[in-house]
Amino acid sequence: MKFLSTFIFTLLSVGLAHAQTQKLDSLNRLLSQTTTDTGRINISNEKIVLFNQINIDSAMSLGLKTIEQAKRIQYKKGEARTRIRLAYTYSVKGDFAAAKSTLKLAEAICLSTKDSAQLSKVYGAFGTTYAIQSKYDSSIIFQEKSKAIAERLDDKAQLIIVYSNLGISYDMQSNRPQALQYQQKSLTIAESVHNTKQQAYALVNIANIYTEMGDLKGSEQAYQKGIRLAKQESLTNVELYAYSNLVSIYTKMHDTQKAYEMAIKAATLAKEIGDTGIQATALSQAAINLALQKKFDQAEPLVKQAMTIADASHLPLNIHQAYAAMGSILKQQARCAEAIPFYEKSFAVLKDADLYNAQTGDSYRDLSACYEQVGNYRRALATFKTSAAISDSVRGKENVQKATELTMTYKFDQQQQAAQAEQLKQNALAQARQLALLAGMGLMLVLAAVSFYAYRTKQKANALLQEQKEVLQLQKEELLRQKEELQQQKEELQHTLTKLQTTQTQLIQSEKMASLGELTAGIAHEIQNPLNFVNNFSAISTDLLNEIKEERKKKEERDEELEEEILGDLTGNLAKINHHGGRAASIVKSMLEHSRTSTGEKQLVDLNALTDEYFRLAFHGLKAKNPDFSCDLVTDFDLSLTKYEVIPQELGRVLLNLFNNAFYAVRQKQQTGVADYQPRVTLSTAQRGKQVEIRVRDNGTGIPQPVLSKIFQPFFTTKPTGQGTGLGLSLSYDIITKGHSGTLTATTQPGEFAEFVITLPLA
Known part of the structure; x- marks a missing residue:
């Protein structure tokens, strides 16, 4: 059972409890000193922001009271702003009908007053309300409306928020490239205006995406930086979500005890600030990690508590996670018949949601296994198909690759900007030196002219x-x-x-x-x-x-x-x-x-076992892509070889490259239709004096003599465009000659065979 990463929908920024109390006291003092009605309404709106994280009921009560005050003095702008904050309160409480109703009234006010900036915030709030219900298609529609207005007005503060929220919605639909692009836009603007709070929000959300891409190291670094900024700005909710998401990292690292401790810490913080949704999710995470430790008697009461809290929150995603957690715990105990109703309830609450993620696919797969266990094979098959469809969509190579490219491009742009700034600085210093030199030379010329004029020399x-x-x-x-x-x-x-x-x-x-x-x-x-x-x-x-x-x-x-x-x-x-x-x-x-990534350290390795393993893996890799391919695999190992010191990861890459080239050559020859041709690749090892020799020979197309002298050059390839980079043999040559002080040579007869020989010196 895996959990969705917890994203922070940016709408209201809050701090630690004691920092909130200090700010609340300050606002109360300002409220008592303010003499205008509009001023009091504006301060009340700031109090609602704080109450939304301290006491939801107090936030709702103050919001309704402030709306009545604004309507009484016909302060339209203040009324619209209050309704936006009240809509967030309703959404957290799970009263989505009331949230949408009050936002429609805010929208009408903004249209009547032609307040485009405030209208952008209304649409953003609509998007957040739908996102909390896990209706991400609807959320994106409203966030796009907000974005269009904010971009037209160049409203950087709103763009930081709307880009971040769009990134979350796209990620929850497993569109990682789009999600990462928007989160990076949000972070870039926040850095440009020195908005530390929003940088913390964006960093935690980016870390979540890195986690889902499998980049645990990058994810942990982003979380730690986000936590550091959150503590600096006293942002409890950012710390809370960062700790909650760190649970997933420790679970993937199989440190279930540490994951459990982090989940309990997140649940405690969530309870303190009144976030019942994340409290339920954190308790579910804690229960799952207890179950992974076989502590089922402790896990079941904890997940039941999570289900109760989730039901009260009326938040579909959190209800889904809690009930799916109970199903997973029961399934681990082989109590499949009992687990099925909980899984079915978890998916029932998502029937109107736009959620397409790996965790949901895993839960469908577990439910399929339960159906199979109790003999309901028809539903088992249908559920398994749903799981497979989600997994194929989410884990597509192109999706991950595009997201990875975006990450690399973003980091490269950051480095380029820093380099350009340094270059501008150096250019300015050089220009200043040149001006000083010109001024000095000019002064010398003037003095010379004055001197000559003074002496009145001849014409x-x-x-x-x-x-x-x-x-x-x-x-x-x-x-x-x-x-x-x-x-x-x-x-x-x-x-x-x-x-x-x-x-x-x-x-x-x-x-x-x-x-x-x-x-x-x-x-x-x-x-x-x-x-x-x-x-x-x-x-x-x-x-x-x-x-x-x-x-x-x-x-x-x-x-x-x-x-x-x-x-x-x-x-x-x-x-x-x-x-x-x-x-x-x-x-x-x-x-x-x-x-x-190789550490460059050599290890004692059985060369026969290493070469044989990569030989078989290379063949099965090609066989998986081309089922009709067949080839004789011939090995001739020197059994007297002992273990030798090599860098196994690097030598493995060399072997894999040589085997792939050999299989490519015999397959190309097989496709030409040569009569009675049987592809064959031979691998042999031997000790020759003070050297170990590894030979890879194929009876494929061979290598033309004019090409033989170029095969180890970087970017040189004989394969068709798009099928090779020309770096394989070049990298292999560097690994053997520079990393292992050995040699890599090739002999060939075009149309008959090609043989590559690796020699490694004994220590």
């Missing part, structure tokens, strides 16, 4: 001096022009170098991600086999346990020999489950090591 000498001055001036102007040209050339070269370095870094990362994708396809095939064993032996063990339970119910005719035999079988099954589970864990560990 011919004066003419000669004037001529020399003109020559010097021309030389000086020429020198300045050459200096400017050199400076301009330097700047252009520096700019070109920066672009090339950035492009190279991006292409290298793209190559690494491509190899990771190919490796993942092979791992999916490899891990299926041990998982099938685990599932089969688990099912057999369950039957054996039921059999021994039946035998022990017999009081007089118990067959103790049979019981011992069954216990022996169970012990054997558990050993097999542990063995195959270890196999699966080893495969996953290998994938993680491949995807992890």
Whole structure:
């Protein structure tokens, strides 16, 4: 059971309880000193903002009273502002009909007074009201209306809010690129106007998106920065949501005890400020982490408390999460029949919501498993299809890739802006030096002229001096022009170098991600086999346990020999489950090591096992994309090899690249229709004196001799456009020669074979 990240819909900013109390005392003093009715209404509106986080009932009471006062003195602007704040109060209480009703009255007032700025805030409040109901399509419609007005008025304060809220709505629909783009816009404007509070809001929301993209490190950094700014500005709600979302990170890291502690801390803070929705969600998170620790007797009362609070909040998303949590806890105990009603209730409250996310897909999958367990196969199949459709939509490679590109572009723009600012500073200093130099030279020329004039030299000498001055001036102007040209050339070269370095870094990362994708396809095939064993032996063990339970119910005719035999079988099954589970864990560990950034540290590695593993994974990766592909895999390992010191992640990338190239070559030759052709790739290892040798040979298309001398050059590729970056062999060459002090060579006969040889020196 996973939980949605908790986003902060920006409408009202509040601080810590004691800071709120201090501000409330200050507002009460101002209220007593204010002599105008409009002034008192404006101060009351500020009090409503504070009450919305201290005491919701007090906020509602003061809001209704302030509206009556504004209507009595016909203060339209004050009435509209109060209705916007009161709508937020109604939404938090779950009275959405009242929220929409009061916003319609505010809209009518703004249209009659032609107050475009206030109308933008009304539409933004409409969007927030729909978002709290999880109706994100409707929310986006109203937020777009607000955005159009705010952009026309260049209202930066409102744009910070509306961009952030649009980002949340798009994220809840799993449109990560659009969500990240709007959150980054909000953060950029907040930084430009030095609005620390809104920076904290945007950072927490961006951290949520990073979490959903799987960037836990980037997410944690953004959360910590957001918390630091929140504490600086006394923003309790930002701290609360950051702590609540950190629960998800610790859960993914399998630190369930720390996740539980953070969830309880978030629930306590939520209760203090009266946010029942997040209180229910935090309690549900705490219960789930207790269940993951098998503490079901503590988890069930906690999730029941969460359901009660969620029902009272009338917030669909929080009700969905609480009931789905109860279903998950019951399912973990194999109480599927009891879990089904809770899952069904959790989805019933979302029937009108526009929610498309991975967590909802996971809950549908769990419900499908429960239906299957109780024998309702028709509903199990229908529910599983819904889960698969959501998962395919949410986890699409293009969605994550676009969001990742936006993140990289945003960070690159930030670096460029800083570099441009530094360059402008340096240009200003250089210009100041040049002006000082020109002034000094001018002064010298004036003094020289005065001196010559004072001595009253001959007319011919004066003419000669004037001529020399003109020559010097021309030389000086020429020198300045050459200096400017050199400076301009330097700047252009520096700019070109920066672009090339950035492009190279991006292409290298793209190559690494491509190899990771190919490796993942092979791992999916490899891990299926041990998982099938685990599932089969688990099912057999369950039957054996039921059999021994039946035998022990017999009081007089118990067959103790049979019981011992069954216990022996169970012990054997558990050993097999542990063995195959270890196999699966080893495969996953290998994938993680491949995807992890290399530390550059060498480790003792069994080269035969390492090369054989990547050989099979590369083949299964290609097989997954091209099911009709077949190839003979031939290995010839030197069994006398011991463990050698290498950098396993980097050597794995080299091997994966060589294997992929070999399979590509034999497949290309197979597609040409050569008669009686059987693709074959051979892998061999051997120790030659003080060196270890790894050979990869294929009987594919070979490499043309004119091309052979260029294959290790960066960006050179023989593959069609779009199928290769030209960096694979270049990176492999650098890894072997620079990272391992070895050699990488190639021999070939066009149309017959190609062979790559890696030699590594012994330590």
